[in-house]
Amino acid sequence: MRKPVIAIDGYSSTGKSSISKIIAQRLGLVHMDTGALYRGITYFAIKNCTDAGGAIDLELLFSKLNEIKLRFEEVESELLLFLNDSDISKEIRSNEVSSQVSLIACQKAVRDFLMEAQRSIASNGGVIMDGRDIGTVVLPDADYKFFLTASLEERTKRRFLELQSMGMESNEDEVRQNLITRDKIDSTREVAPLKQAHDAILIDNSKLTKQETIGLILSYIKEF
Ligand code: DC
Numbered sequence: 001m002r003k004p005v006i007a008i009d010g011y012s013s014t015g016k017s018s019i020s021k022i023i024a025q026r027l028g029l030v031h032m033d034t035g036a037l038y039r040g041i042t043y044f045a046i047k048n049c050t051d052a053g054g055a056i057d058l059e060l061l062f063s064k065l066n067e068i069k070l071r072f073e074e075v076e077s078e079l080l081l082f083l084n085d086s087d088i089s090k091e092i093r094s095n096e097v098s099s100q101v102s103l104i105a106c107q108k109a110v111r112d113f114l115m116e117a118q119r120s121i122a123s124n125g126g127v128i129m130d131g132r133d134i135g136t137v138v139l140p141d142a143d144y145k146f147f148l149t150a151s152l153e154e155r156t157k158r159r160f161l162e163l164q165s166m167g168m169e170s171n172e173d174e175v176r177q178n179l180i181t182r183d184k185i186d187s188t189r190e191v192a193p194l195k196q197a198h199d200a201i202l203i204d205n206s207k208l209t210k211q212e213t214i215g216l217i218l219s220y221i222k223e224f
Pocket of ligand 1: 012013130
């Protein structure tokens with residue numbers, strides 16, 4: 001029997017990726033964290049496509065997109081992201097990348113560039129993909145769609161703790177502000193904005209643990 005395609009969309013720091021990763025392990029699916037792809041392109045742009053003032057030069061980035069090869073590799077059960085053979089898994093979580101990624105993600109050229117890779121990985125089923133536009137644009141025919149949300153305070157706490165656990169300096173105000181700004185840009189952009197698909201199941205996990213959220217999602221998935 002064909003394994004399902006599951007789309008998980010929602011706001012930043014609602015646990016989409018870590019939840020998807022565990023569900024993938026439980027159900028034997030491939031997990032794709034699409035936010036990491038946008039972060040990877042942002043990291044490339046910061047390193048290779050800035051103007052004299054240090055700002056990202058979008059035209060330069062568009063002209064260099066064909067130099068970017070992003071791939072995931074599982075090492076000791078961690079999913080690492082490689083950019084042209086360098087492991088950039090930690091770098092893509094930095095505040096510098098977080099504060100610029102929404103600018104990159106609202107560019108149509110960037111979204112088109114990543115579309116094919118996302119669709120082809122799901123074409124044979126057996127995938128759980130998390131992001132912002134998976135259920136609405138990338139995989140509108142997904143077998144299951146979930147949309148995760150949580151209060152701003154709870155999300156701030158989670159992102160702050162995540163950064164701390166990675167040994168990265170940050171403060172809660174900065175993290176909160178970054179989430180507010182990204183929510184706004186992600187939901188109001190013209191191309192593929194963050195929104196709940198009409199047939200997605202809404203889950204507010206402000207008061208749910210990660211395990212409870214996983215249990216709730218699994219309760220909707222039929223045996224296959
Ligand atoms: O999930 P994340 O915080 O790692 O995502 C980083 C950014 O990438 C987020 O601000 C919005 C963007 N993104 C997107 O536009 N579309 C996706 N499918 C995934 C992420």
